[in-house]
Amino acid sequence: MTSRVMLISAAMSVAVREARFDDGCPVDTTGLRLARAAAGAVAAVDRPLVSPSVRCRETAHALGLGTAADAPELAGLDVGRWRGATLEEVSAREPEAVARWLSDPGSAPHDGESVEAFCTRVAHWLDATAHVAGRTVAVVEPEVVRALVVRTLGAPESAFWRVDVPPLTATEFSGRSGRWNVRAGRPLGVSD
Known part of the structure; x- marks a missing residue:
């Protein structure tokens, strides 16, 4: 059985524009308009899912995936006490911690989740999805896509920061059988 999984990165939010660690803010007006314009671009879905964040839920709804179920395994990277702060603010307060976090995938100086643990978590989800029939579509935070691209290609976790x-x-x-192929970065609404 061949499994098909499409991950859609969530629409823009103020937090993303400000390089702010997710603080639960909603999609901004431009992001919402673009998501609504892309509605209908996703072909038939057997299993619609969504990362449990406000902006992912709003994006899924705007895309017409209103019945999408929460997938806690696809939650964004837990950045602990840095949540809600900008990268600039955290870098000013904790420059050594930020440098360590960006260079060592096993570190979690924010008391949250390391990039390594995060990649493992979402890779387990993808492996489990290989045994589910039909087409899965999930609206997720961009770091979920990054983690799965890195793991699927067998790249080191240090490559996580190199995937836009x-x-x-x-x-x-x-x-199928644990072997995945990747087709990356197609804008919604652009066909084959």
């Missing part, structure tokens, strides 16, 4: 995931793009995974 623009808002409202689709990354598709297809495979």
